[in-house]
Amino acid sequence: MGEILKVHGLTRHFGGLAAVMDLSFGVQSGEILSLIGPNGAGKTTVFNLITGTLLPTQGEVVFQDHKITGLRPYETTSLGIARTFQTTSLFYDETVLDNLIVSYHCRTRMGLWDALFQTGRSREDERRCCQKAEEILKFIGLSERASEFARNIPQESQKRLALGVALVTEPKLLLLDEPTGGLTEEENIGMMGLIQKVRTRGITVLLIEHKMKIVMNISDRIIVLNYGQKIAEGSPQEVGGNSAVIEAYLGVGYGKN
Amino acid sequence: MNRIAGKWIILAILVIAVIIPLVVTNKYYMNILIMSGIWSIVALSLNLILGYTGQVNLAHGAFFGIGAYASALLMLKLKLGFWLALPFAAAIAGFFGFLIGLPALRTRGSYFAIGTLCFNIIVTLIVDRWEGLTEGARGLMGIPGPGPIPLPWGGEISFKTMAAQYYLVLCFLLLTIFVLRRIIQSLVGRTFRAIRGNEELAEAVGISAMKTKLLSFTISCFFAGVGGVLYASYIGFLSPELTDYHVSFDALIYVMIGGVGTIVGPIIGTLLIVTIPEMLHIAAEFRLLLYGLILIVMIIYLPRGIVGWIKGLKGKRRQEVVWEKS
Numbered sequence: 116m117g118e119i120l121k122v123h124g125l126t127r128h129f130g131g132l133a134a135v136m137d138l139s140f141g142v143q144s145g146e147i148l149s150l151i152g153p154n155g156a157g158k159t160t161v162f163n164l165i166t167g168t169l170l171p172t173q174g175e176v177v178f179q180d181h182k183i184t185g186l187r188p189y190e191t192t193s194l195g196i197a198r199t200f201q202t203t204s205l206f207y208d209e210t211v212l213d214n215l216i217v218s219y220h221c222r223t224r225m226g227l228w229d230a231l232f233q234t235g236r237s238r239e240d241e242r243r244c245c246q247k248a249e250e251i252l253k254f255i256g257l258s259e260r261a262s263e264f265a266r267n268i269p270q271e272s273q274k275r276l277a278l279g280v281a282l283v284t285e286p287k288l289l290l291l292d293e294p295t296g297g298l299t300e301e302e303n304i305g306m307m308g309l310i311q312k313v314r315t316r317g318i319t320v321l322l323i324e325h326k327m328k329i330v331m332n333i334s335d336r337i338i339v340l341n342y343g344q345k346i347a348e349g350s351p352q353e354v355g356g357n358s359a360v361i362e363a364y365l366g367v368g369y370g371k372n
Numbered sequence: 373m374n375r376i377a378g379k380w381i382i383l384a385i386l387v388i389a390v391i392i393p394l395v396v397t398n399k400y401y402m403n404i405l406i407m408s409g410i411w412s413i414v415a416l417s418l419n420l421i422l423g424y425t426g427q428v429n430l431a432h433g434a435f436f437g438i439g440a441y442a443s444a445l446l447m448l449k450l451k452l453g454f455w456l457a458l459p460f461a462a463a464i465a466g467f468f469g470f471l472i473g474l475p476a477l478r479t480r481g482s483y484f485a486i487g488t489l490c491f492n493i494i495v496t497l498i499v500d501r502w503e504g505l506t507e508g509a510r511g512l513m514g515i516p517g518p519g520p521i522p523l524p525w526g527g528e529i530s531f532k533t534m535a536a537q538y539y540l541v542l543c544f545l546l547l548t549i550f551v552l553r554r555i556i557q558s559l560v561g562r563t564f565r566a567i568r569g570n571e572e573l574a575e576a577v578g579i580s581a582m583k584t585k586l587l588s589f590t591i592s593c594f595f596a597g598v599g600g601v602l603y604a605s606y607i608g609f610l611s612p613e614l615t616d617y618h619v620s621f622d623a624l625i626y627v628m629i630g631g632v633g634t635i636v637g638p639i640i641g642t643l644l645i646v647t648i649p650e651m652l653h654i655a656a657e658f659r660l661l662l663y664g665l666i667l668i669v670m671i672i673y674l675p676r677g678i679v680g681w682i683k684g685l686k687g688k689r690r691q692e693v694v695w696e697k698s
Contacts, residue, residue, distance in 0.1 A: 187580070189575045189578045197576070197577070200572075204572065205570065205573065207569065209565065217562040217579075218577040220566075221578025225560070226560070227587065230559070230561070244559060281576075284578055
């Protein structure tokens with residue numbers, strides 16, 4: 116399978132603060148890799164550095180053997196990296212279906228002339244957009260709400276839609292930033308099922324998550340960050356027993372028992 | 373309202389628009405209608421960048437002025453005919469939009485508004501001071517109107533009468549609506565709305581914010597230029613005030629009052645604001661006062677304009693129906 120994403124010596128400073136420090140890791144193709152750590156450990160910054168929202172101070176990001184450091188977010192998306200945001204981000208004034216249709220734009224080729232003269236290509240692209248949107252709509256289980264405005268649907272549906280918006284771009288690697296934030300116990304299980312279903316489509320998942328139950332359940336591997344540095348890496352069992360991890364979460368003293 | 377009823381209403385409005393010159397022979401009223409048509413084109417074009425792409429452009433008067441002056445200079449100095457000057461001048465306005473967009477669209481929100489406002493002031497200053505080219509404050513006079521179009525079976529369509537001028541403007545208004553509608557309803561238009569709705573997410577799903585905004589801005593300025601050309605050849609005289617930021621704010625008010633981000637909104641807004649003060653014979657100084665008042669009231673009570681308000685009413689009714697069903 117090999118590594119789909121490699122990160123070498125990634126460092127990002129905000130003024131005097133090092134949010135991410137000399138971080139290196141690889142993501143195996145097809146796995147679910149979780150990125151965990153206390154608040155402020157730099158998890159979301161890592162996402163921003165991979166997608167190009169932020170430029171690294173040092174280090175590089177390699178995706179499928181291409182160096183992508185310095186590319187803009189819309190370029191990394193075209194290459195096949197999609198993401199969701201920590202605070203659910205949608206096109207709130209559009210319907211659920213329209214959210215998905217416009218997000219497929221990066222896989223279409225029509226331009227202004229095609230729009231003006233309604234060429235064959237424009238009709239073909241618009242048909243493909245609708246087809247893809249319908250497919251993803253079914254996949255995330257929101258077909259019933261297709262024509263409702265994204266603003267008006269419940270929070271759990273919004274979270275699903277955010278995931279759908281990322282999926283519609285046909286990613287090879289999907290970065291999920293707390294997909295279960297604010298959800299109930301019951302809804303967590305549904306979301307977990309959805310993430311596992313994503314993996315069966317052959318999409319690699321890099322996940323930021325706080326809820327340990329979920330992390331331990333669905334991750335193939337876990338990377339633990341603290342103060343921008345990797346303090347542990349391994350299978351859920353290995354990480355769960357790691358004293359440095361327990362110290363980071365619970366404080367010095369607990370890890371020794 | 374179902375689709376068929378909507379189509380009949382549009383058809384009825386079109387028929388009325390076509391027969392108006394046969395009924396109204398008063399030159400004063402015809403003049404108001406022609407001006408409304410020209411300003412509608414300007415308001416519609418502003419709405420593309422403002423309403424559909426979410427960027428508050430306060431330099432629309434400058435692009436209108438650039439189109440007007442470019443066409444006037446092409447016709448007066450290079451002796452081009454109207455029909456050749458029109459596309460060239462509109463393209464020049466679009467090109468300036470592209471150039472200004474490159475730096476200005478990197479900024480967001482109020483910074484973009486301030487940036488474009490500054491550009492507008494610069495343009496007015498240049499037009500005012502570069503007397504060798506623009507005649508400065510004396511203005512450009514004797515701008516020719518559109519030349520007659522010869523018909524294949526002999527005879528020609530001339531544009532000497534008010535009615536002919538009216539039909540000319542009406543044709544360009546319809547063309548503008550047609551083109552903008554095509555764009556807005558296409559996938560390209562969807563990317564514009566995506567930028568308006570959530571620029572960060574738009575980039576995250578692979579839409580280049582810069583390219584998209586630049587495209588919208590350039591098209592918007594192109595049609596502002598078309599409006600400028602029609603104005604120049606209709607009035608026959610241009611002065612630097614026509615590139616002024618007042619023009620930008622006028623266009624902004626037409627769009628705001630009619631309905632931001634709708635197709636009919638800017639036309640309704642223009643018709644109301646151009647015709648009502650004329651009908652009431654309100655002096656120019658009081659007009660500004662009236663604008664101010666209307667704008668404050670609109671922003672507080674009808675932030676989405678008249679058309680947005682009507683759409684909201686319909687939406688509410690639909691929601692109530694759904695409520696009753698469930």
